[in-house]
Amino acid sequence: MRRIQPELTDELLKHFGDPSKVGASDPFPVETFRELVEHTAKLAFKNKDHLIFYRGQSRDYKNKAGSSSFYPSIYRGDYLPIRELTNRFDILEGASKALVDLFDSKKIEGYKELKRRKAVQWSVLQHYEVCHTPYLDFTHSLRVACSFATMDNAEDFAYVFVFGLPYLTNRITINSEHDLINIRLLSICPPTALRPYFQEGYLAGTDDITTSYDTKTELDFNNRLLAKFKIPNNKSFWGKGFDQIPIKSLYPDKDPIFELCQQIKYIADKxxxxxxxxxxxxxxxxxxxxxxxxxxxxxxxxxxxxxxxxxxxxxxxxxxxxxxxxxxxxxxxxxxxxxxxxxxxxxxxxxxxxxxxxxxxxxx
Known part of the structure; x- marks a missing residue:
């Protein structure tokens, strides 16, 4: 994917120093959700060429060089031999086939498109955490990102990362200039798949790259990182008028697609x-x-x-x-x-x- 350099506000520039070194810097600390909203709004204004997306994490995972790293799960690991990568893609292929067969046999709404489009298959498998895929989860909602960052987090702080991706033109947007595919889960998942609707989920990955690539770093979404923030993991962060989204809303009960995907996950793990x-x-x-x-x-x-x-x-x-x-x-x-x-x-x-x-x- 193409690397971009963020346009930072004066306050963020003073903190991060070099805009090209945001990933290697300490995250910018904020005290409240409202303060975070204001910072990200200014970022969105200064980075008009990109659409803003978020990821919330309990930790700031870094590579050996000490920079924040965001690989899709199928490419994770400091040492990733071709044997292991091929094995992961073989499992993804098997899980995709099992997903198609189950959707087809149960005539789940949207099964015909899922059968035709690998990107749709991989999206469902990624979002329901069935197996490794070449896609990474993002959200368009800052509140969702903060909720994920603080969910089941025993630490004092959590982290929110801001990314700049190409503007969407379709449900599945492929941008050949930036070598990125961006998928709006709300538009491609069947209505019975509840998670994407509550999470305002999107997926992104490098288009047409599987086991062959020039350098692994081209697959790391730190290439699209605009800023990163450290937020307090407590109720005072949300303040008046804002609340953390409950876990039962982000992972709703009685999601039939989740139940179906659990069957495939068992096969993939085995x-x-x-x-x-x-x-x-x-x-x-x-x-x-x-x-x-x-x-x-x-x-x-x-x-x-x-x-x-x-x-x-x-x-x-x-x-x-x-x-x-x-x-x-x-x-x-x-x-x-x-x-x-x-x-x-x-x-x-x-x-x-x-x-x-x-x-x-x-x-x-």
Whole structure:
């Protein structure tokens, strides 16, 4: 996506300094919702070439360079091998097919368009948090963003981010100049999907980019960041005349599309677990063979992986950190095999990354 530089008010410019370094700066503190409304109104006026959108978060997530980062979930992770990215898109494809089949079988209003348009399928899967997608959630409502930022947040502060995106021309707007797709959920989701209506939800992503891209940073929505604010997580922030939107309004009960998507989420989670579990065990077997082969050059007796690890540490083939990592991997492998229900998909991905790094350093 094309990077933009915000036009800042004098007050915000004094705080952030360089407009191109907003993401790397501390967020601008505000005390009340009314104050935040005034700041964002001035931002919208100064940035007339862009339509203003918001995201509310409990934290200011940063990349290794220390700048705020906003990747769609399918691209998240400091280390994202092509194998993992391909696996995520395979799961997205499977979830999309399951969604189409369910909409078709139940003849849910709008199923014909959903069947034809991948962007509609991905939008439903993203908004109902079924699996990773190339889209990121935004809202046109500052009140919704603040409500999300403070919801289930035990910290003293929350964060609201302001973005500039191209103006909308259709329900699904594709801007080739900025390489962005912007989707108005109210217009493409069936009327029975309640969440988008209460959340005033939009989705945005990079158009026609999946597993192939020049640099990963072109997929980060910090390229469109105009400003970021820190708000107090307490009732005094809202003041008179404003209130936080209740969680039951943002996530309404008896949403039939949510119930349907939960069925697909179960399938997607299961497929992700199975694929990564097999990949981990395959890579572990490779590491196990390397360790035992190295250890047998020093002794004729049969060694377990644990014994081989200890011997290679004592003889200088491994350093202390490598040995500790291998021991953690061995413990995790045993948990994975004997009590797999205790293991989460996130743990598998984390240990798979560690395992890949160890394999690069251990040579036969």
């Amino acid at each position: 497929e992700l677990r199975t694929g990564d579990l097999g990949e981990f065990l395959k890579s572990w077997a490779e590491l196990e063979e390397k360790l035992i082969t190295l250890a047998r050059k020093q002794t004729d007796r049969f060694l377990s992986v644990r014994e081989a690890n200890r011997m290679l540490l004592e003889n200088g083939y491994l350093d202390k950190e490598q040995s500790l990592q291998i021991d953690r991997l061995r413990t995790f492998r045993n948990t994975l095999v004997h009590t797999p229900k205790k293991v989460t998909t996130g743990q598998i991905l984390d240990f798979l990354y560690t395992l890949d790094e160890i394999l690069k350093t251990v040579k036969k």
